[in-house]
Structure formats: C-alpha cells, structure tokens
Amino acid sequence: MRPSSFRYHKAESVDHALELLARFGEDGRPLAGGQSLVPMMNLRLAAPEHLVDIGGLPLTDIAFTDTAMRVGALVRHRQYLAEPRVAHHFPALHEAVTWIGHPTIRENGTTGGSLSHADPTAELALAAMLYDAVMIVRNTAGERRIAAADFFEDAYVTALQPGEMLVAAEFPLPPVGAAGAFVEFAERRGDFAIAAIGVSITVADGRIATAAIACSGAEPRPIRAPEIEMMLSGRPLTDPQSRAAGRRLAAAIDPVGTFLTTADYRKALIGELTARAIDTACARAASR
Amino acid sequence: MTSADRRHQIGGADRPRHIGARVRRVEDRRLLSGAARYLDDIRQPGMLHLGFVRAQAAHARITDIDTSALADLGAEIRVFTGQDTSGLTIKAPAGHDPKSAALPDGHQGYWRMQDSEQPLLADGVVRFVGEPIAAVLAEDAYVAEDAAERIAVAYEALPVVATMAQAQDPSIPPIFAGWTSNVYIERQMAGGDLAAARAAAAHVIRRTYYNQRQAGVPMEGRGVVAAYDPADRVLTVWSSTQIPHLVRTYLAEELGFPESRLRVVAPEVGGGFGVKGQVFVEEVLVAWLALKTGRPVKWVEDRREHLVASIHARDHLHTLTAYVAADGRLLGLEADITVDVGAYSTFPFTAGGDPGMAAKVLPGPYDIPAYAATFRALATNKCPLGTYRGVARPSAVFSQERLMDDIAAEIGMDPIELRLRNVVRTFPYKNALGFSYDEGSYAQALERVRDLVAEDRAAARASRASATTRIGVGVACFIEQSSHGTPDFTRRRVPIETGYIAARVTMEPDGEVTVDIGLQNHGQGHETVMAQVAADALGVAPENVHVRQGDTLTTPYSVGTWGSRGGPLGGGAVHEAALKIAAKLKAIAAHLLQTDASRIALHGGRAVVIGNEGSYVEIRRLARIALRNVDQMPAGMEPGLEAQCSLDGPADGTYSNAVHAAVVEIDIATGKLRLRRFVVVEDCGTILNPLIVDGQVRGGVVQGIGSALLEHFIYDEDGQPLTTSFADYLMPLAPEIPNIEVHHIETPTPRTPLGAKGLGEGGAIGPPAAIANAVADALGVPVSATPLNANTLWTLAADIRAAAETDRDG
C-alpha cells in the first residue's frame, strides 16, 4: 500500500498545468484533492509517472450569471453547502452534496476531481446529469464543451483525453420555482451509494410541468429516465403516482449484482428511492 | 456480601480509595497528544525494510519465482524464499497424548489433531491468498514494495477447498500431505443423561445458525522490528503484539536462540482485540532475517495484508437441538459445531480453539441437565482463524440465544419469561460438563432489562400493523468464562499450557512505586487500573505508581493479555504483590511507632496508627529506611521493597454475566436498519474503574454491532478474497452506533483476590444475538445467519411487502 515512484509537479497556473499535461500525455495525471487518486496510487491501481498538482489553482469559485452557475474545477464539496444560491436554484444538487463521504472528504475533494474520476455512484456526477450540466474542458489547443450525458462514458471513464483538464462545470439555471429532491441509499452513512435518485421538477397550476430524474446504481454511470420524466409531466403535485413511476423505472433497468448486493435488491431499491424522491420533490413544491 | 462490603475487605484494614473510583485513564494524555510511540516509530541504524510477495492463488504449487525484473530496479535487493527458511514454521498442535493427563468428566473421545505447520515462506505450495512466498529486503519500504511487485510467481493450480462442504467432501483431496481428510479435529463433549431428556421432552426444536467470517481490524496493524547486538549477543525484537513473553519463547525454540539473550518489546500497541494474540510467521521471519543479515530489519503490515493474511474469526455453523418440557424448561441440548478455521493451525490456541470453546460454553447461563456437543475444525484454503474479541462466544451466544427465541416462538412463551424460567439461580452451580459457575446475577439482569425495554416492546407490538416500518426488541443473556486458570488449558491440551499472570511491585527509595506486569496494554487501561490497585494496597496515590509492561527485559514471565484476564488476574497479582510490601512497610512503621503492625493502616501517603491519625510515619520515609537507612529497620528484616506474585486463575475460571437488549427499526422497503437503543446490563464482579468498564463495554458492543450487521470477509468460489479494503470490508462507523446504555450489577467473586471477573470481551459477545433477535421480532421471521445487512433484511421482509401488496390490490 505504498505508491510506486512518481514525479511531482506543482502547476503555477492553468496554462502551466495544461503545458505539463500536454508534455506528459498518457503518463501524466492531474492531482486535485487527492481523495480518490491517492488511495488508488497506494493500492497501485494507478501508477502515473507524473503528477501535476492542480490543487492550488484559482478555479475555486461558484459563480452565477443570468443563465447559469459555473463551478470551478477546484471548488471543494463543502463550498456548495456554504453558498445559499446553490440550495435555492439546485436543491437536489445541494442535498446530494450532503451525502458525499465525510467532513474530511468534503473539505478536500473537488468538483473537477469527482467528475473526472467518474465513480458510477458519485453524487456530483448524478447531479450533473440531472441538471444537464456542461463540462468545460481545456488543453493547450483550446477549450471544448461536453454535455454531461456525453461526458460520463462508463465506470471511471470519461470523454477526457490525455492532456485535457476539466476547468469548470456549468449548470444552466432551472426556471424559477423549480423544486427538487435527492435520496440515496448506502449501507453506512458516507459510503458511495448503492443507489441514488435525483429529481427536479417545474410546476404549473399545482401540477408537474416538467420533470427530470437521474439515477445511479442502475448502470456503471448515472442515467436519466426520460420515459418516467414524460410520464410525470402533468400529474398533480398532490398525487404524482410516484409508486407507479418507481415501478416503471425499476422494470426498465438491468443493474448488475455485486458480492454485497443482488441485482434484484438494487432494482427494488431504485424503484423505492424513485418514489420517495418524487414524493419529496412534489411535497416541497406544494408547500411553497 | 455487598460489593461495598467486599471492597472494604480489600487491603485488610485499609479502606479502598482508588479501586472503584472513576479515575481517568493515565494513558490518554500520550495517546491523544501524539506522544505515544508505536512500532512504526521505531528506527534502528542501518535498518532494512521487508516487503512480501504474497500468494495470489488460494491453492497452488509454485512452479517458478522469477526475480529477473529486479535487475533494472537500480537498487540493492535481497530476496529470500521458502528454500532459505526451510524447516522454520509455526507449529500449533493440539490434543496431545490422551493418556498423559486425567480427562475431566465431560470430555470424551480425545484424539490427536491432524497437525499443520505453517512455513515462514511457502514451502513449494501455497494454501491461501496472502500467504508469504518471498521476503524482499531493501533500503526503504517503498523500494521493497516496488521489488515485490516485480517478482513473478508461476503457479500450477491445485483443487481449492473454499467452503465447509468442500472441506467435508471426501472426493476433494486434503490440503496437507499425509492427511486423511480436511478435518483438523473432531471431538465430543457430553454430560448428563441426554436419553432421558429426549424421552421427557414435550418439544424438540432443531435449528441451524451461522456466523460469517470476519477480520479483527485493530486500528494499528501488525509490525515487527528486529536488531541483533553483537556486543552482548542480544537479539531484540519489537513487535506489535499482545503476548511478548510467548513470542520470546517461540522465537527461542524455533530459532534455537537462548531465551536469556532474547528480548521482546511490545511498544505502544494500537489495538489488538485478540488478533495480536498469536505468534505469526512474520515475527519469526523478521527475527531470522536480522540474525541472517546482521542488519536490523523492519516490517510494517499494510491494511490489505492485515485483511487477507493476519487472522480471521468466527465462520461458525451450529446445529442445535433443544429438548424442552411443556412448561418451557430446557431438559437437554445437543450441538453440532463446525468451524472453518482456514489453512493453518495458529499458535497458541490452535485450530481446535474456536470450535472447542463454542462447545464448552454453549450451555450458557441456563440450567440444562444434559448436554452433548460434537465439534470439528475444517481446513480450507483461507486465511487461518485466530482469536478475536469474544473467541467463539459471540457465535455460541448467537446460536444459544436465537434458539431461546425460536423455542419461545414455537411454544408460545414470552422470550424473556422463557429465559427467566431457565437461568441458573443458585450458586455455585455445576453445569452438565462439570464446570462450576461462581455467583452471578443472571435473573436480576434479565429482570432489569425487561423493565428497561418494556416501552420499546409495546412500541414493537404497535408497529406490527405497519407495512413500512417495523420495530423489534431482542435480548441476549449470556455468561462469559474468564480468568481461566492453568487447569483449563491443561484440559484443552493446547500450547498455551498455562494461565498465570505475574506482577512485580517495587517501592523505590523516594516512595514512588513501580509495577512491572506481564500483561500488555493495548487499549484496556491497565496502567490506570493497576496503579489504582497498587495505590490502595500501599496507601499512596495512583499518580505515584508507574506501571510498565510489554518488555520482557523488565516484566516477569506471563502469557500476555487476552481472555479478559487482565483485571481479575493481573489486578489480583498486583494486589497480592503490593500487600507483601505493605506488610513490610507496616512492620517498619510499627517498629518506629512502637506499636503492633496489625494496628497500622496505610493511606494518604502515610502509615498511621489505626484510631490515632495523628500518630504516623510518611510512607516515603519508610521506603528510604527500607532501601537506604537500613539501620533503622527492625532487627533481622531483609532490606528492600520488592515483591512478586504469579497469580494463576481458578480451575474453572470466573463467570461474568450480562444481558444485552437491542431495539431496531427496519424500513421494510429498503431493508435499512436503525438501532434505536442498545442496552447493556452487566455484572463483572468488583468494578475496578467504572469509566474503564463502560469504555470496554461500549467498544465491544460497537464491534458486536459490526458482527451483527456489516463486517463480512468474503471469498469467492476460487478462494479469492473479495473484501480486501475498507471500501468493501465494512466496519461500523459513528453514525451507525446508537447511544449505548450501560447498567451495572456488582456480584464480586470469591475466586479472585479483588472480586473482579473478566470484562474485556463481553461487550462484543451479545450484540449479534440481541440484534438478530430484534430483527426476528420486528419482521416475524426466523433469523439464522449474520451479517444482517440491508440487502439481507430486505429479503427477510419479503413477506411483509407481499402482504401489503395483496392488501393494496385485493
């Protein structure tokens, strides 16, 4: 449980980081909060030759424009909880962050690190899918924007190419009055989820106007549930028929079992969490 | 006798002032401030670092060990394999010649165990994933690991024994040459007339229960440093161990090194829980390498090594048959006990230790006239089984107490009433196997718990109508034999052989006291408690007592810390040794004060004339007289203030008792379990320090909650371990732990000098049974296995969900 040898480089600026990453290509790896990379290196699941420490770069703001929230790659998880506008515009994201690990993890872990690491049940990845976030990615040649749905390709696999770095994630602001909920299930508080559901709804005349549902635990990456989203639109907040929606989603997915949880259990759990998340989001919307 | 009376007797005429007081742990300052020095803090000049190449196959012949890739590492590396260490092993035989000693009544059919020897480095064949194959020495630990990674081992697969069923399948060859089956040992124990019980029974209830394999997981893993000093020809071995003297004896015998020139030091040990109560191949190997290379050698285990290759625990399958009278009285009990003990017999408790212990303790706190057990240990291609807090008792109590609830359900009786009807009430009590129980408070503890959880039981009943959330209450009533004396080990025929604990108490010329004790503190608070004990006997303050342990150079020979013996036997030894000094101090004081020694009491730093507090001598003046101004001593008295006591445990030990109660709430749709309450009523005899008792109980309960709900060391069908990091091997964390309520009953035992009984392990023994019973109560289904993780609970709740569906649809 000691890493193999590597060279450490401290990036002085974003451009410097990109230069270093371009130079090392496949052999280089950004180091952000180190909460995933360092354990992987200790277990020798990762053995990068060059570590480019981006942890000190000033990409640490959560900034709002009229249309979007832009989260710098080095925003620490706990920052979401300290920014009231996050809870206001993105209640499910805010709630999701409270489920990430433990206080020390939230103190050190970064948005860029979590999204790039792409754990299949990472809360931020699910929230990025739920709110149609856009990943802003740079290399020495320039910048590209990648929709969350295209960014997460598989477990721990993203659209990032060697030499590229995630600099920010942009979350378009939902319409005013959108409500949301995030529910998660893990064996212990602070564990990566067995399954989690995020729901975001807009409301008109006491009914769901539009709904977004994102789910982790069904596939090796977070998914959206467009069929269920369609089904929900138009339903009254007081009776969104969440159980039926949950059952429908559970029937549509095909999760794999692990040695700790069976596929059947995951399916049932996802159905139940879906119902609960929808109910909570509707109740919150109705109580406003 | 009340505990207060009992305590008044302690130390003769001297009223105890420190024993029983809430004295804060003196250890905590250094532990919490970072001043403590652990194994990994030890550095020796010229030290080499050891890394291991460990087996990746569960059962295979090694066909090649290729070190050619080391050449381009650019570092000086030395590699050792089983050829170099050939013949050096861990030997842990059991069941010596059955004719050599008289067998106790209940122990029939002794026969030799099939012995296994674990080579320091694999001897051509590997028998579990994680077994050391090659030792790599390098200038630093990182390079050692780089080197180990580059050594390629080629294997030829052998049939893997991965399950209990496979171990008992005659078509699968034994994992050791010369064995006739994969059964280490199979024996019986019996007492009483079981045929009569069968004939008289109104109900026969047979159930099978299983407790999963677990790891022990102290916060600090194992580690060893060894250094040979050619000047005085002394080999010093530092090891994170609970049993420094046993390690020394083992090393001396195995390496053929004079024990007088071997020194074993356990530095600060960051938890052990029994795991560090074995002698390990790594300890012998590091010592051997230091002698072989002439350089100090260091090895510090990492967490993955700890999880796969230290020792495991539990993995018990029990089938119990209860013969029950119409009124609920237990007439007889039969047990069939199978334990998967893995690939090698461990020293000193052996492969037979766990199943034998389960068989021995299964009658528990109940008055059962007839009992018979068959128990066996199976060899499989898994990490060897060793001792872990509770040792077999969590599993025995799980089976016994699940069975009590299953009986109650079957005959329609309240489970607490059923227990009250069956618990032993008159003491001393001789059980069917012939073991004699000292005085306990079994019925009182049950009644106390019944009162404490009455409201919860009402809430549980009320929740029966709910399709979404169920509440359940479960209890576990148990006794714990501890303070085992030598006869207990003679009976078991295991290499531990002996059960005494020795302490030496020295008063220095300035009146300060040194206690050297053959225990090894790794979280129990010995330094605090032993100081309290010595202080009371000598009339000084605990602050004036310095307790030392863990170093074979300074401490008298003993078997170390395990088996909940530290308080009753260690404390007793300190007490007795200190009384010898106290007697001398009194004699000197009497001489100076012109009175009789029987009229002197020691307290507050003074030797006072009883009834005349104004007439006294300072104890430190007495110390100075005994060691320096010996001309002032009574004529003919030998100078010096040093005394030793080796205290053996009573033949049948002492029996602590406790009742644990769990109140659970289960989310039917997800299987999420929340512990609403956890209540302990315990009786460990004289309470030496209530803060420490509570801490030990709570820590144990937390581990028991882990056993009940989460911790599971899983192997796949090829014997590959799946839970090799804390991401998959789930320990209970703070959010899973409720406030643990601890209540005490104090029934001092006449069998130890202070009236104390064992306490260290008990907390971990009750929770699996109490929680499983609460789950069974909540869900209305039998529960036969642990761990009860969410997925399992969800499965157990299927009928409740189905009934709710039917209600909704129909």
Ligand SMILES: Cc1cc2nc3c(=O)[nH]c(=O)nc-3n(C[C@H](O)[C@H](O)[C@H](O)COP(=O)(O)OP(=O)(O)OC[C@H]3O[C@@H](n4cnc5c(N)ncnc54)[C@H](O)[C@@H]3O)c2cc1C
């Ligand atoms: C005990 C524990 C519990 C945890 N529980 C949870 C949990 O419940 N939910 C959860 O979501 N996470 C959890 N985590 C992970 C945590 O959230 C991590 O912080 C996060 O996954 C990675 O962020 P980081 O900044 O630490 O990244 P690092 O560990 O530094 O890097 C992770 C990976 O991302 C790459 N990377 C980092 N930044 C960038 C970038 N800007 N551009 C491109 N690549 C980049 C790195 O090269 C590396 O491959 C847990 C971690 C621990 C140790």
